[in-house]
Amino acid sequence: IGEIQRFLRDDGMVKVSRSLKELANRIRKVKDDLTKELGRVPTVSEIAAEMGVSPEEIVFAQEANRTPASIHETVYE
Amino acid sequence: MKQVHSNYMELRFPSRSENESFARVAVASFVSQLDPTMEELTDIKTVVSEAVTNAVIHGYEEKEDGIITIRTEIVGSRVSIEIRDEGVGIRDIDQARQPLFTSKPELERSGMGFTIMENFMDEVEIISEPGRGTTVRLVKNLKTPHQTMAN
């Protein structure tokens, strides 16, 4: 279990709001690349497959680019 | 023949503006099972935001203890989303649907919520009764990846 935990925790203390923003930026880039490659807009699954995450996670990460993820962000930053 | 994929989810949460973001992610992530394009998902997130914001601001007039219910159903490539509140309701639905109509100009509302829903979705139905609440039923037929390719 210690090992599973360590493996799952490699992101350490990074705040979700920041980490998701980075992921959201990568999604945008993958989407642009796939659009050129396929000659059409990619589907969410195609982007998810390219990034090795589930389509649901893509949706979640994308949200980070829209609003401050939390009430704390405005308070503490 | 392949069986048609069908599934649903139901969501309840209090009428607080910070739940708008959660609601759009929950609905969009559920719909992502159908392999939509990013644009289709953005449309869906936008209309969910509009409807939830309406429930918070108009339905419950910013009282934070109202309950908002969202039911999302997928059957084949058809997505139905129902957003319900038990708030003040709408007296004149035809007027509410008019572009630019808003009953709260003092809050700098644009009056474009229902117009956006009509633009982004294939069907928009509003069921409302003053004092009882409002249900907005939205339907979108997703293009299958195959159809998208043909475009």
Place this chain on the structure above:
Amino acid sequence: MKQVHSNYMELRFPSRSENESFARVAVASFVSQLDPTMEELTDIKTVVSEAVTNAVIHGYEEKEDGIITIRTEIVGSRVSIEIRDEGVGIRDIDQARQPLFTSKPELERSGMGFTIMENFMDEVEIISEPGRGTTVRLVKNLKTPHQTMAN
């Protein structure tokens, strides 16, 4: 004094394995209101997966029309998640909690679901009755940004 932030959401969906990913993201996106660390959010996603998978595989024995309910509550920095099914239930809860115990070795289950929940969460409560179903209550106290910085 600052008022404590509190909020909740309730989610219902049928017992299909394709809803596990949706459930995980829905809970995570709700909890992200508290701006947890990535590590805390990963812990929460993992335990939701484990509990939903248990409801699908054990509770409803892969019948797809069972209903799974998740209620998530946040009060201050305390997150409570309740995952409920109305499936077969658990006869011997102490045995079920044992590391490596599984009643379905033929499905290559690891028997580590409850152990993972105990490791990642601060409280794990299992309420179950054979023939009635199972409720798993999980609680995690998030470190506030201030505490995290002090570490």
